[in-house]
């Protein structure tokens with residue numbers, strides 16, 4: 343029986359695992375290795391940080407979920423991946439494979455900017471569940487004092503949505519508590535213009551979201567380089583100093599150490615794939631989600647990366663599973679070039695949200711769509727509940 347190892351227990355790895363089981367039945371031994379015991383629904387992290395969700399509302403234990411499907415789960419950190427020996431090293435043990443799916447996401451590169459990040463710096467984060475929980479504690483403390491808030495995405499970011507969602511969510515929370523007048527809000531982004539999102543923008547999105555910043559009286563700095571964060575001060579590349587009582591920044595991404603050390607990735611540690619989502623030199627290595635290298639369509643004045651959203655990740659994983667199963671079953675694989683991936687996303691804006699769709703994700707496009715309203719905010723909440731309900735029953739299904 344063929345052995346398939348999947349690294350990563352989030353959108354990419356879980357979708358690949360479920361889909362592989364569906365395509366292959368019991369004709370392969372599938373093992374999923376993940377550092378964390380739980381799947382955590384990242385789109386709700388901004389709500390955790392603002393105290394609107396508890397971690398237990400948005401997490402699902404991987405062991406129970408996978409064992410019901412006959413998929414083996416190992417909670418471990420892959421230390422080394424040897425593509426020649428077809429083996430992964432888990433520290434105390436090793437696993438051999440015939441096929442491997444790399445769904446390891448990214449390393450959050452807080453070290454790239456002095457003073458950045460919750461561990462060694464002065465800014466908060468919502469990029470992991472632990473960070474979101476810590477940020478909620480800091481947010482509760484902030485509410486007692488008020489003062490300037492600086493939120494943003496640094497140079498090299500490829501996941502812009504969370505900073506938008508957090509600043510609009512924070513603004514709405516302050517307004518609801520009657521504390522808005524105690525805070526000045528500033529948004530800093532490496533994007534060349536509002537709503538570029540690393541995707542070349544969504545036609546009218548720039549105007550729609552800019553209006554939202556204006557209506558909410560939030561200062562905006564685009565094309566911004568964050569040079570350094572000092573205690574209570576963000577220093578931009580042009581010398582601008584932004585004092586803060588509370589600050590949160592999305593850091594640049596790079597590949598995780600195991601990918602960098604394996605030599606499978608590009609210099610940033612992301613892995614280039616063919617149209618079947620296989621590594622170009624090792625056809626038994628499949629890659630999905632944030633771990634995939636996607637070249638930006640255009641160079642921006644300040645470097646930005648292309649996001650690989652949950653929706654895109656799920657789509658990639660379905661292609662990965664279909665093609666990996668086809669290889670085992672002696673069937674024909676189907677191509678899905680990266681340039682043909684679509685994107686659908688709901689960016690929460692506090693009381694409202696923006697529903698966005700682009701076909702394909704990177705321009706030129708056949709179709710783009712953006713609508714803003716309270717209905718989109720409710721749609722995001724309904725979707726969160728629906729997704730977690732379905733997941734607990736063993737299915738990943740993003741819209």
Ligand SMILES: Cc1cc2nc3c(=O)[nH]c(=O)nc-3n(C[C@H](O)[C@H](O)[C@H](O)COP(=O)(O)OP(=O)(O)OC[C@H]3O[C@@H](n4cnc5c(N)ncnc54)[C@H](O)[C@@H]3O)c2cc1C
Pocket residue numbers: 349350351352353354355375376377378384385386387388418419420421445446447448468469470501503504598600630631632633650651652653654655686687688689
């Ligand atoms: C705050 C936030 C909000 C978001 N909002 C949205 C949204 O509204 N809509 C949307 O579509 N997308 C959203 N996204 C993006 C979405 O979460 C990502 O696209 C998705 O998580 C990518 O999945 P992935 O499996 O590729 O990587 P990740 O989710 O990063 O998962 C990687 C997994 O690999 C594991 N791993 C890494 N290295 C190792 C190792 N060496 N050994 C074992 N395990 C390892 C990690 O523990 C993790 O389980 C958001 C992301 C964030 C952070």
